[in-house]
Amino acid sequence: MSTFLDRVFGRVGFGGVMALVAPALAVVFAALVTSVVLLIAGHPPVEAFTSLVEYGSQPRVLVLILNLATTYFLSAVAVAVGFRMNLFNIGVDGQYRLAALIAASVGGAALVPGPLNIVLVVLVAMLVGALWASIAAVLKVTRGVSEVISTIMLNAIATGLTGWLLTADRLGVLSGNAIGTPPIPEDAHMPGMALIPGTPMKVNGFLIVAIIVGIGYAVLLNRTRFGFNLRATGRSEPAAVASGVNVKRMVVAAMVISGASAGLIGMPELLGSSFEYSLNFPTGLGFTGIAIALLGRNNAVGMAVGALLWGFLDSSSDALQLMEISKELVDIMKGVIVLSVIIAYELVHRYRIVAAQRKVSRELAAPAETEGAAA
Template sequence: MNVVRGKLLPPVLAIVFAALLCSIALLVSGGNPASALTAMVAQVGEGTTAVDIVNSASVYYLAGLAVAIGFQMNLFNIGVEGQYRVGAVVAAIVGGAISLPAGLHAAVIIVVAALAGAAYAAIPAILKVTRGVNEVIATIMLNAIAAGVVAFLISQDAFGVLRGNNIGTAEIAETGWVPGISFGSNGTVFGLVLLAAAVGVGYWVMMNRSRFGFELRASGESATAASAGGVNAKRMVLVAMLLSGAMAGLVTMPELLGRDHTYLITSPTGYGFTGIAVALLGRNHPGGVALGALLWAFLDKSALALDNVGVPKEIVTIMQGTIVLSVVVAYEIVRRLELAAEQRRVGRQNSGNGGAPGQPAGASAGGV
């Protein structure tokens, strides 16, 4: 019963709470909650919306997993935003400058993106383990620096190529493209959606079927206890941040190799912050993060339908924030309920033992 309550009650509470708050927000905005939801669901079957949801979800999923690795270690890696942008621009520059056979070309670009993301994540990691600098402060500052680095690298004085009114890296040759799965007029699913799925499987195996994953979770629960058990807490912090950065570097690979083939100064931003929300929704579990990514992508892509029912599409932003808040609150409520239940259970056991923990009922404190 406790397992069922711990696993099922939080998401049920979150759904109910989020539905209630979202309905209130829609009513305040002058909309009908039922009509708005119907329009959004119906939008999924229109044009390329369904494919767009899957493609966006693959990007959000990679960002969510990058954040989740840090969360497992009790590290708040806000720097995924900067790490994925640095990884993307470096990979695009290298990809546009080299010529390799098909398959190998794309593989090199993906590896470069992961290495560049890891290298950028190494900065706050080293600062934390050597100087105790809080990773939140360091990564926030590095996000701002990353924006400047990307702008410089894409400039015409560096590696930028002007195309009309836009500027970006040199276009990657066709040998570096990853073909997608075409659904005709309904759009094309990025080929690297499969990479996102593979990364999710690898993440689950690492966290649940390896000694490293056990040590990572143990260090996140209690660095002191983990150190007493022979785990080097500082090394775990460093490795966790490097893995998080490497995964962050992969975030835009589905778009870069499947659609854009160049990194533009106007390329989308904000994926790193979306990853934080998606990781919170999924509670760091790869399956939960996948559902969170699909939900977030659904809200993003189906928001256009709200204009047809007289509801401003900006209400979706409120809905997304409400859902994240609902999940956090629901899990905290259940955690406190479980803690209170455990305290009552221990109290009953102690009362049955005459008030002395671990002492048989009826035994004297001074006797044998």
């Protein structure tokens, strides 16, 4: 039978309306808890939420939300690929940072002109992410090292390595006090899209890439032989082995795909807004991805919703400061959402069992009545 963890990581599916009810319940519950926190702190919760929503629905902020969600979604996909086969790639964080740094310096060198440079940067990032992740995979299949331990350690090593690489005599260039990679030339910037009317700000072009990645992820997992093998391995490794799946090869393949997806995480920022890897490059996105993958139960649509929600909470937290409420309230809310989503999924899971029992007993009851008369 399924374990609690199987359900948390979405290896046991439940379809239909329930997949939506659980997270919706969780968000409502999180709002209630946050309201209590607000009341204790002496702020009116209704006004706080109203201003969050009002702020978050301005065209300018909508663009911010979409851009953040793009990054978050890519991160969640990278994590989810591993989760689906019981691989805990905690190292997405290190993978994307190292990938972004090396891709940034390749892009800054302008080896190829124009849009080709975009393609080159993205490919380099995916390659570096995949290679960094494959270290953990190789350690696991050859020496049996838990990928949880090795990827956490590789994160620390990646931090050290990027710090060492980003110095003036290596990949870095000093400009004033700041240090960063050479800027990527303007012809290799990812064009934005003016999707939201009423603001001059543009939506990052990587939104399209994220959508393609999401569709690719869903198709790969649910429709292909490879995806079947990956899910089978996640559900039961011994059964997968007996069915002819080469589990070691699957571990390497899943880690490589996860790492390559991780390589994409830094791309919206690098090619869409900063155009260099500097000390200001965002960190910790890999861990956000873990939260969103949990939230969306590794389901592409679920993760997209989760990423948008996270983007909304992050972008509109500024509104709270206008009301003199600490913007960290949003962090409380995020924490409560993740926790309550896990609880809600469990409740829904149990409800479904009871509902199924009722359904079957109705079906069984009909013929039993005629027999029951005799008994």
